[in-house]
Amino acid sequence: xxxxxxxxxxxxxxxILKGLNxxxxxxxxxxxxxxxxxxxxxxxxVLAGREGYEVTGGSVTFEGQxxxxxxxxxxxxxxxxxxxxxPVEIPGVKNVYLLKAALNAQRKARGEPEIEAPxxxxxxxxxxxxxxxxxSFLHRAVNEGFSGGEKKRNEILQMLVLEPKLAILDExxxxxxxDALKVVxxxxxxxxxxxxxxxxxxxxxxxxxxxxxDFIHVLADGQIIKSGDKSLALELEEKGYDWLLEGTx
Amino acid sequence: xxxxxxxxxxxxxxxQGFVTDIxxxxxxxxxxxxVIRHISAMKKEPExxxxxxxxxxxxxxxxxxxxxxxxxxxxxxxxxxxxxxxAPGAKNKDAPKSLDEVDPKLLETFExxxxxxxxxxxxxxxxxxxxxxxxxxxTTFKAKLAEAGVIxxxxxxxLQEHPELVRQYLGTVVPPTDNYYAALNSAxxxxxxxxxxxxxxxCPMELSTYFRINAANTGQFERTLIIxxxxxxxxxxxxxxxxxxxxxxxxxxxxxxxxxxxxxIKYSTVQNWYPGDEEGKGGIYNFVTKRGDCRGDRAxxxxxxxxxxxxxxxxxxxxxxxxxxSVGEFYSVAVTNNFQQADTGTKMIHLGExxxxxxxxxxxxxxxxxxxxxxxxxILPGAKNARNFTQCDSLLLGDKCGAHTFPYQxxxxxxxxxxxxxTTSKIGEDQLFYCMQRGISEEDAVNMIVNGFCKDxxxxxxxxxxxxxxxxxxxxxEGAVG
Numbered sequence: 112x113x114x115x116x117x118x119x120x121x122x123x124x125x126x127i128l129k130g131l132n133x134x135x136x137x138x139x140x141x142x143x144x145x146x147x148x149x150x151x152x153x154x155x156x157v158l159a160g161r162e163g164y165e166v167t168g169g170s171v172t173f174e175g176q177x178x179x180x181x182x183x184x185x186x187x188x189x190x191x192x193x194x195x196x197x198p199v200e201i202p203g204v205k206n207v208y209l210l211k212a213a214l215n216a217q218r219k220a221r222g223e224p225e226i227e228a229p230x231x232x233x234x235x236x237x238x239x240x241x242x243x244x245x246x247s248f249l250h251r252a253v254n255e256g257f258s259g260g261e262k263k264r265n266e267i268l269q270m271l272v273l274e275p276k277l278a279i280l281d282e283x284x285x286x287x288x289x290d291a292l293k294v295v296x297x298x299x300x301x302x303x304x305x306x307x308x309x310x311x312x313x314x315x316x317x318x319x320x321x322x323x324x325d326f327i328h329v330l331a332d333g334q335i336i337k338s339g340d341k342s343l344a345l346e347l348e349e350k351g352y353d354w355l356l357e358g359t360x
Numbered sequence: 361x362x363x364x365x366x367x368x369x370x371x372x373x374x375x376q377g378f379v380t381d382i383x384x385x386x387x388x389x390x391x392x393x394x395v396i397r398h399i400s401a402m403k404k405e406p407e408x409x410x411x412x413x414x415x416x417x418x419x420x421x422x423x424x425x426x427x428x429x430x431x432x433x434x435x436x437x438x439x440x441x442x443x444x445x446x447a448p449g450a451k452n453k454d455a456p457k458s459l460d461e462v463d464p465k466l467l468e469t470f471e472x473x474x475x476x477x478x479x480x481x482x483x484x485x486x487x488x489x490x491x492x493x494x495x496x497x498x499t500t501f502k503a504k505l506a507e508a509g510v511i512x513x514x515x516x517x518x519l520q521e522h523p524e525l526v527r528q529y530l531g532t533v534v535p536p537t538d539n540y541y542a543a544l545n546s547a548x549x550x551x552x553x554x555x556x557x558x559x560x561x562x563c564p565m566e567l568s569t570y571f572r573i574n575a576a577n578t579g580q581f582e583r584t585l586i587i588x589x590x591x592x593x594x595x596x597x598x599x600x601x602x603x604x605x606x607x608x609x610x611x612x613x614x615x616x617x618x619x620x621x622x623x624x625i626k627y628s629t630v631q632n633w634y635p636g637d638e639e640g641k642g643g644i645y646n647f648v649t650k651r652g653d654c655r656g657d658r659a660x661x662x663x664x665x666x667x668x669x670x671x672x673x674x675x676x677x678x679x680x681x682x683x684x685x686s687v688g689e690f691y692s693v694a695v696t697n698n699f700q701q702a703d704t705g706t707k708m709i710h711l712g713e714x715x716x717x718x719x720x721x722x723x724x725x726x727x728x729x730x731x732x733x734x735x736x737x738x739i740l741p742g743a744k745n746a747r748n749f750t751q752c753d754s755l756l757l758g759d760k761c762g763a764h765t766f767p768y769q770x771x772x773x774x775x776x777x778x779x780x781x782x783t784t785s786k787i788g789e790d791q792l793f794y795c796m797q798r799g800i801s802e803e804d805a806v807n808m809i810v811n812g813f814c815k816d817x818x819x820x821x822x823x824x825x826x827x828x829x830x831x832x833x834x835x836x837x838e839g840a841v842g
Contacts, residue, residue, distance in 0.1 A: 184799050202815075212795075212800050213799050
């Protein structure tokens with residue numbers, strides 16, 4: 112699905128990623144954990160193609176294509192989708208309008224016709240119900256006045272509608288109470304499929320109780336310093352990151 | 361996104377910039393009493409109007425150009441270099457009596473602008489008065505409106521057919537001495553629209569005037585007068601465009617609205633004058649005085665404007681809320697790009713007890729443009745329990761443009777409630793990135809965000825025009841994605 116090789120990236124002149132390697136195969140769920148400032152959010156921004164993040168070395172291949180050579184919207188249309196840590200408010204633009212515009216832009220990129228309105232509404236209503244969201248969400252402005260939990264649910268709703276090949280979840284658990292976390296996790300778990308991969312970025316082990324990953328990686332100082340299966344999370348929970356960091360110092 | 365890219369993104373194309381090649385009868389440039397007498401004679405005006413014009417002219421000569429206070433910069437205008445009258449058609453030829461006699465070239469021009477004047481092809485439910493340079497070339501659906509008792513014609517025609525009505529109301533809302541450009545307009549106005557809706561009549565269709573400046577070195581000075589008697593209602597829309605020319609052209613209009621008891625006038629503007637090129641060359645100087653007088657109790661006047669054109673815009677559609685419980689509204693979207701400048705806003709003058717006003721202003725600046733909101737809310741001592749709500753939001757695209765807010769409040773009665781909210785934001789790189797990360801192109805994302813920002817105002821426009829306004833905004837911000 113995606114192959115990241117020796118990735119180096121700078122933000123405001125400072126090197127944050129220092130030779131990161133990661134391969135995710137179709138159907139796998141990976142979690143990246145690590146202390147604050149390790150470069151977790153930088154990684155998601157670089158993969159999505161955000162302005163201000165300068166790649167200084169390495170390569171990223173996504174579905175056989177050179178990801179770093181693609182525009183932001185091309186990456187999105189190719190199936191890479193980022194659930195934002197802080198979803199953005201867009202006053203005056205209805206949620207349903209953004210969803211439809213996004214779906215149709217992606218369909219167009221794939222050479223498919225625009226979705227018919229009734230089919231679209233049926234699809235959206237079904238996904239809303241799954242995310243335990245009211246129909247009124249569709250007619251509210253994008254994320255405007257949404258609570259933290261509503262914003263995160265809205266991100267997952269978009270994923271259920273847009274069906275990306277690679278879903279990147281940036282701190283999807285931050286600011287969620289336990290009930291909201293369960294709904295979000297259920298949404299993510301429903302995305303699991305043989306041809307879809309998920310990359311979770313999180314600070315807390317708690318999320319991994321609800322969305323169980325196949326692999327866990329520890330990111331520190333711009334590199335992955337340890338990888339393992341889900342049992343690594345428990346070890347981190349118990350010992351913290353320090354025992355790993357000592358070796359790299 | 362880098363700011364050069366943002367600039368490219370908002371690069372503008374002006375699709376109405378063509379010139380109609382037509383013979384015209386144009387006065388040589390220059391302004392003195394002789395010119396005014398000439399205009400008045402040509403239009404076979406009554407004596408009182410000539411006197412009125414001359415008085416305005418004499419007063420104008422004593423006045424100072426508002427350049428002194430407006431947040432605008434432009435070279436001093438040479439009023440002697442402008443022609444004050446230009447009419448399509450050969451000299452010494454009578455004006456066409458009906459649409460059938462109108463020069464096909466003129467009909468074609470308006471057709472090209474999307475304003476078919478043949479009633480068969482005309483937009484259903486909208487009557488149009490088309491003004492080309494200094495004269496009205498035709499008005500549609502006149503007969504149908506007359507059946508309902510509504511008078512809709514050019515002001516020249518109204519002066520011939522209904523002189524007493526015009527005399528009763530002309531200059532009573534915007535006196536000739538009101539300001540520099542109102543005085544100039546009063547002296548030299550050549551045409552414009554006249555609407556009269558009698559008591560208890562709701563005008564059966566939308567009325568609209570389309571202004572087109574074509575001739576070079578010509579000023580357009582139109583005068584619009586709309587009167588709604590007791591319990592009458594009308595919705596009126598004006599649109600305007602001009603060819604692309606390197607010289608600046610002057611447009612100084614006066615619009616007066618009078619609403620008697622329980623009357624309602626809704627006045628919408630889609631202003632798309634030529635804004636000048638990317639280097640700031642050419643474009644229309646748009647110096648306009650618009651004012652509505654809620655003369656009767658519970659009268660309501662609502663201004664909605666979408667301003668995308670002109671090199672310089674200087675206008676403050678205002679309401680004088682004289683009647684008890686009268687209502688004034690102002691909804692505005694102004695877009696400036698390249699080197700455009702706009703100093704615009706409104707005045708709400710509360711005299712009546714319980715009068716209420718709402719101001720919602722949305723300013724979008726791009727390129728190197730500068731935009732100011734200037735608004736006055738004045739509550740006079742007699743206006744017990746008056747209320748005002750003002751919301752004024754600015755959106756900046758790129759980092760070379762500016763937005764300024766000058767709110768003035770003069771509160772003379774302690775029972776008044778006045779609220780003012782203002783925000784300035786840069787078009788969020790976060791918002792753009794968010795939309796693009798969902799697969800939406802940069803250009804579509806900008807349009808989506810800007811349209812969302814303007815939603816509160818667009819929803820006040822008549823349906824047909826809301827769509828037009830949205831499309832216009834998209835054209836204005838159209839351009840290559842960097």
